[in-house]
Amino acid sequence: MNYLEQIENKSIHIIREAYSNFKHLAMLWSIGKDSTVLLWLARKAFFGHVPFPLVHIDTNYKIPQMIEYRDQLAMEWKLNLVYGQNEKALAEKQTFPDGNITRIECCSLLKTKALRDTLSGTGKRYKINHSTGQYDVWDNNEPFTGVIVGVRADEEGSRSKERYFSPRNVENNWEISAQPPEFWNQYKTEFAPGTHVRIHPLLDWTELNIWEYIQRENIPTVSLYYDQGEGKRYRSLGCEPCTLAVNSCAKNVDDIVEELKTGKFSNIAERSGRAQDKDDGGGLESLRKDGYM
Numbered sequence: 616m617n618y619l620e621q622i623e624n625k626s627i628h629i630i631r632e633a634y635s636n637f638k639h640l641a642m643l644w645s646i647g648k649d650s651t652v653l654l655w656l657a658r659k660a661f662f663g664h665v666p667f668p669l670v671h672i673d674t675n676y677k678i679p680q681m682i683e684y685r686d687q688l689a690m691e692w693k694l695n696l697v698y699g700q701n702e703k704a705l706a707e708k709q710t711f712p713d714g715n716i717t718r719i720e721c722c723s724l725l726k727t728k729a730l731r732d733t734l735s736g737t738g739k740r741y742k743i744n745h746s747t748g749q750y751d752v753w754d755n756n757e758p759f760t761g762v763i764v765g766v767r768a769d770e771e772g773s774r775s776k777e778r779y780f781s782p783r784n785v786e787n788n789w790e791i792s793a794q795p796p797e798f799w800n801q802y803k804t805e806f807a808p809g810t811h812v813r814i815h816p817l818l819d820w821t822e823l824n825i826w827e828y829i830q831r832e833n834i835p836t837v838s839l840y841y842d843q844g845e846g847k848r849y850r851s852l853g854c855e856p857c858t859l860a861v862n863s864c865a866k867n868v869d870d871i872v873e874e875l876k877t878g879k880f881s882n883i884a885e886r887s888g889r890a891q892d893k894d895d896g897g898g899l900e901s902l903r904k905d906g907y908m
């Protein structure tokens with residue numbers, strides 16, 4: 616078994632463990648390459664059908680092609696897709712793009728708070744209607760107690776401190792020093808009532824592994840990852856006002872795999888194009904402690 620097959624098997628095992636241990640389970644889908652690989656693995660784990668909702672936090676500032684891709688795939692793969700957003704902050708223009716607050720405050724409202732409210736069921740949830748292709752208000756406000764997330768340990772400093780099964784308290788806060796140990800393939804999946812658990816099946820994957828897997832499986836991805844002739848492409852996707860493209864002439868998946876193998880980006884952080892990371896002291900730790908992905 617080669618390395619890609621090993622990590623694929625381990626991730627599928629973790630997804631199945633999560634499904635058998637958490638009654639109210641959901642998977643976060645940011646529409647980026649990592650969470651789309653995670654979605655692909657979930658489809659493999661359950662033979663083409665994803666038996667839990669996919670949750671997307673819509674900041675309202677995502678690059679439009681991302682939303683088009685999300686809706687197209689949700690219809691094509693019959694995904695049980697749910698989105699939530701911080702409607703109050705958007706209505707009151709309490710956002711960075713409106714010029715009223717800092718990036719960190721904006722991420723805290725449009726991402727962290729929206730995520731916490733959507734997961735807890737205190738915020739409005741919208742669910743795709745496969746007959747119309749539109750979203751209807753979802754009347755289910757049951758809190759999700761287990762949430763599968765596509766973070767990778769090599770992606771960013773605070774993510775390297777994660778466990779595969781990582782508990783959060785009732786406020787969704789993350790106590791980094793109080794995580795249970797995980798030896799070999801023994802995962803702690805029983806937690807006190809009220810605990811919310813983040814599940815991370817992709818911790819062992821690198822950026823190169825992700826692209827090699829996309830290449831091997833022919834997974835559809837957003838066109839923004841590829842150079843359209845201007846010598847630029849996105850290496851990591853996010854909100855339009857805060858995400859920069861990198862210089863690259865990679866026009867397809869094969870080109871990206873080759874480019875990564877050259878080590879061109881080995882000294883440049885994958886999320887270096889995300890302005891909010893810089894505003895958080897070069898990482899995401901303070902946002903993540905509060906419940907961000």
Ligand code: SF4
Nearest residue numbers: 718721722725854857
């Ligand atoms: S990435 Fe930018 S637009 Fe998006 S929530 Fe953060 S500050 Fe706001």
